[in-house]
Amino acid sequence: MKIAVVAANGKAGKLIVEEAVNRGMDVTAIVRGENKTVAQKAIVKDLFDLTSEDLSGFDVVVDAYGNWTPEAIDLIPAATVHMAKVLTGSNTRLLVVGGAGSLYVDPEHTKTVVDVTPFPEAAMPVVNGHGKALEELRKFDNVNWTYVSPAGDFQADGERTGKYILGGEELVLNSKGESVISYADYAIAMVDEIESGKHIKERISVVSE
Numbered sequence: 001m002k003i004a005v006v007a008a009n010g011k012a013g014k015l016i017v018e019e020a021v022n023r024g025m026d027v028t029a030i031v032r033g034e035n036k037t038v039a040q041k042a043i044v045k046d047l048f049d050l051t052s053e054d055l056s057g058f059d060v061v062v063d064a065y066g067n068w069t070p071e072a073i074d075l076i077p078a079a080t081v082h083m084a085k086v087l088t089g090s091n092t093r094l095l096v097v098g099g100a101g102s103l104y105v106d107p108e109h110t111k112t113v114v115d116v117t118p119f120p121e122a123a124m125p126v127v128n129g130h131g132k133a134l135e136e137l138r139k140f141d142n143v144n145w146t147y148v149s150p151a152g153d154f155q156a157d158g159e160r161t162g163k164y165i166l167g168g169e170e171l172v173l174n175s176k177g178e179s180v181i182s183y184a185d186y187a188i189a190m191v192d193e194i195e196s197g198k199h200i201k202e203r204i205s206v207v208s209e
Contacts, residue, residue: 002026003060003194006047006083009036011156012097013064015187023191028058047079052086060194061087063096068126076129077136084140093144093200095193096137097186099130100152100179103171103205113152113171134203141201148190149205151181158182158208164189167205174207181208 003020007013008029017037020027028041030050035042043054047065055061065079080096087094101114112131119127134147152171164185165172173179181189189206193199 001059001194002028002057003062004028004030004043004055004058005037005039005062005064006030006050006079007063007065008039008042009033010064010066012066012183012186013037013062015183016062016064016097016190019187019191020194023195025191025194030054048082050082050086052090055086055092056090058092060093060095062190062194063094066097066126067129070125072129073125073132074129076126077133080133081136084137084143084145087144088140088142091144093146093194093197095190096133096145096147097190098134098147098149098203099127100149100154100171100205101127102131102134102203103149104169105171107170109169117152144200146193146199146201147203148186148193149203150186151205151207152179153181154186155180155182158184160184160188161208162188163209164206165209167207169203169205172205172207174209179207181206 009031027039029035029037029039030043063083067075
């Protein structure tokens, strides 16, 4: 399977690349500068300059773009929309590294995590940016997308346990009543979805066991 990981030098991107390479996939890192991943192939290009020609031939493209500046509220959804437009009408699947803020906390799907959680003000551009990205992605009927929300406590340096619980649109807590997952376990879940392709045009979520 041929996959491309956009923003592969980021913390999530690197681990997704590593997980996919370890499973024998043909992985291309898409980066703006030097390739710092274990992928043997790379496209050096800003994601906003990527074209359909750049991504033709891939079975899956992973949008692992992240941004922690105040501009994240605009740039995160803009990145996702650009990737969706580039892949419109193709058979290539688009998997997006998402956020937890848009997960629902009630069965009626009227309230989300961001509605009931006092996030630090500095985090709001990121939280809202990911939420807007999902909102925009849902509009693309002719793109084979999957949006993967992590748990609320998304730990960059957390332990790789090799286990996780798969959820859907609602926030899922683990056996300890926690919403937490490491980047490493999230990468496992992402590559599992790359392999299975079971959740086309759906948002899924993952939490540690």
